[in-house]
Amino acid sequence: MRGAISLALAGGLTATARPAAFAAAAQTIDVRGLVPALAFAATDAQSGKTVTAAAFRGKIVLLYLGYTNCPDVCPLTLHNIALILHRLGKDRADVRVLFVTVDPNRDSLAVLRRYTALFAPEIIGLRLGPNQLARLARRYRLAYSVSPATASHPYEVLHSSAVYVFDRTGAARLLIPSLASATPDLPGTTADLERLLHGSSAGLLGRLTRHF
Amino acid sequence: MTHRFLRAGLKTIASVSGLERAQGSCFGRHLSRPADALICRRRLRREGFPRRFGFAGLALGLGLGLAPGLAPGAPNVAWAGAAPAGAPAGVQVQTPWFRYLLASIPAGGYMTLENNGAGPAVLTGAQSPGCGMLMMHRTETVGGTDRMVRVEKVNIPAHGKLRFAPGGYHLMCMEPKMHPGQAVPVTLHFADGSRITVRFIVRGANGTPEAPGAAKD
Numbered sequence: 001m002r003g004a005i006s007l008a009l010a011g012g013l014t015a016t017a018r019p020a021a022f023a024a025a026a027q028t029i030d031v032r033g034l035v036p037a038l039a040f041a042a043t044d045a046q047s048g049k050t051v052t053a054a055a056f057r058g059k060i061v062l063l064y065l066g067y068t069n070c071p072d073v074c075p076l077t078l079h080n081i082a083l084i085l086h087r088l089g090k091d092r093a094d095v096r097v098l099f100v101t102v103d104p105n106r107d108s109l110a111v112l113r114r115y116t117a118l119f120a121p122e123i124i125g126l127r128l129g130p131n132q133l134a135r136l137a138r139r140y141r142l143a144y145s146v147s148p149a150t151a152s153h154p155y156e157v158l159h160s161s162a163v164y165v166f167d168r169t170g171a172a173r174l175l176i177p178s179l180a181s182a183t184p185d186l187p188g189t190t191a192d193l194e195r196l197l198h199g200s201s202a203g204l205l206g207r208l209t210r211h212f
Numbered sequence: 213m214t215h216r217f218l219r220a221g222l223k224t225i226a227s228v229s230g231l232e233r234a235q236g237s238c239f240g241r242h243l244s245r246p247a248d249a250l251i252c253r254r255r256l257r258r259e260g261f262p263r264r265f266g267f268a269g270l271a272l273g274l275g276l277g278l279a280p281g282l283a284p285g286a287p288n289v290a291w292a293g294a295a296p297a298g299a300p301a302g303v304q305v306q307t308p309w310f311r312y313l314l315a316s317i318p319a320g321g322y323m324t325l326e327n328n329g330a331g332p333a334v335l336t337g338a339q340s341p342g343c344g345m346l347m348m349h350r351t352e353t354v355g356g357t358d359r360m361v362r363v364e365k366v367n368i369p370a371h372g373k374l375r376f377a378p379g380g381y382h383l384m385c386m387e388p389k390m391h392p393g394q395a396v397p398v399t400l401h402f403a404d405g406s407r408i409t410v411r412f413i414v415r416g417a418n419g420t421p422e423a424p425g426a427a428k429d
């Protein structure tokens with residue numbers, strides 16, 4: 001495993017070279033083999049019960065970190081995801097979006113559930129304890145910070161813009177650097193998800209058939 | 213196994229792009245101490261956007277490629293919202309709207325300010341009976357991360373436009389008392405003492421004025 005990584009990086013694997021391999025959207029990065037598989041244990045805001053990555057096998061999974069007291073960039077991202085789901089049509093049934101709160105102290109399960117339901121039924125609010133959240137963020141190199149209010153500073157939350165995409169087996173496949181854009185590449189991102197959904201370029205056969 | 217996997221990747225990249233210090237202070241930590249968060253932010257700023265990066269640097273670097281939607285020439289739905297009485301000469305407000313989510317969550321306010329006057333106009337604040345406290349904010353995207361910062365004043369250049377748009381400048385309506393479909397008055401205050409009262413259309417989570425084909429709430 002270690003050897004594979006070093007080799008890939010030594011081979012000049014850059015963000016500009018990589019998308020051609022799979023991703024159709026201009027900004028999307030193919031992270032296949034570079035990022036660990038989907039793994040977590042969290043409280044599902046819908047059921048109140050513990051849920052793990054295994055529950056999402058068979059689905060294409062989008063992972064995004066945010067918080068509900070976020071009226072600007074999180075709604076923009078989730079709205080764009082809702083537009084992508086709309087474009088997917090019937091295929092949206094095979095997609096789940098995990099909205100993981102980085103602000104579990106303020107985000108109750110009830111608020112998390114109501115917040116995600118505003119955008120699309122496929123969006124699932126997840127809450128992890130501080131240690132598990134830190135582990136999840138580290139696993140995917142996602143950044144977040146919560147600074148409680150002080151006399152001179154308001155309550156402040158910082159979080160990564162990125163959205164990860166995992167395939168039906170739980171393998172990490174794509175990294176969308178940000179959907180918090182006024183001009184997101186909705187057709188390209190939708191096409192990327194469609195390809196994952198239908199597995200057309202998942203294997204060598206798919207790649208060959210695209211060339212001939 | 214997983215940790216070794218990550219560390220191997222990280223180390224290689226860090227030596228290539230010099231991200232190690234930023235990674236060390238920012239990634240995978242619960243930065244609940246304000247001091248840590250500050251150090252992290254400073255480092256993120258200093259490290260900037262690496263030209264060459266692998267997966268470990270992606271989350272750190274890529275967000276900068278997508279700037280907030282403040283570019284001129286963006287969609288501009290004409291909506292005669294400005295009440296001229298008391299307004300700075302030539303300032304007009306177009307497409308004012310709130311994205312209302314839940315009563316317990318701030319609503320973001322958006323608009324396009326157009327200054328047809330010969331001098332700059334400076335927006336210094338806003339208030340609304342539908343908001344409790346109403347602040348001006350800007351989402352700052354640095355090193356692939358987003359956060360909101362408070363803004364004291366916003367300059368609208370002479371013969372120029374400035375957009376309050378998702379992902380950039382926005383009004384923070386702290387205690388929204390409103391419902392989608394309503395129009396809520398907002399009074400904008402300018403540095404010269406003048407003010408404009410505009411009615412903001414309240415939209416739901418998936419409502420935007422720009423996308424007529426988009427999912428409606």
Ligand SMILES: [Cu+2]
Nearest residue numbers: 072349360384
């Ligand atoms: Cu804000």
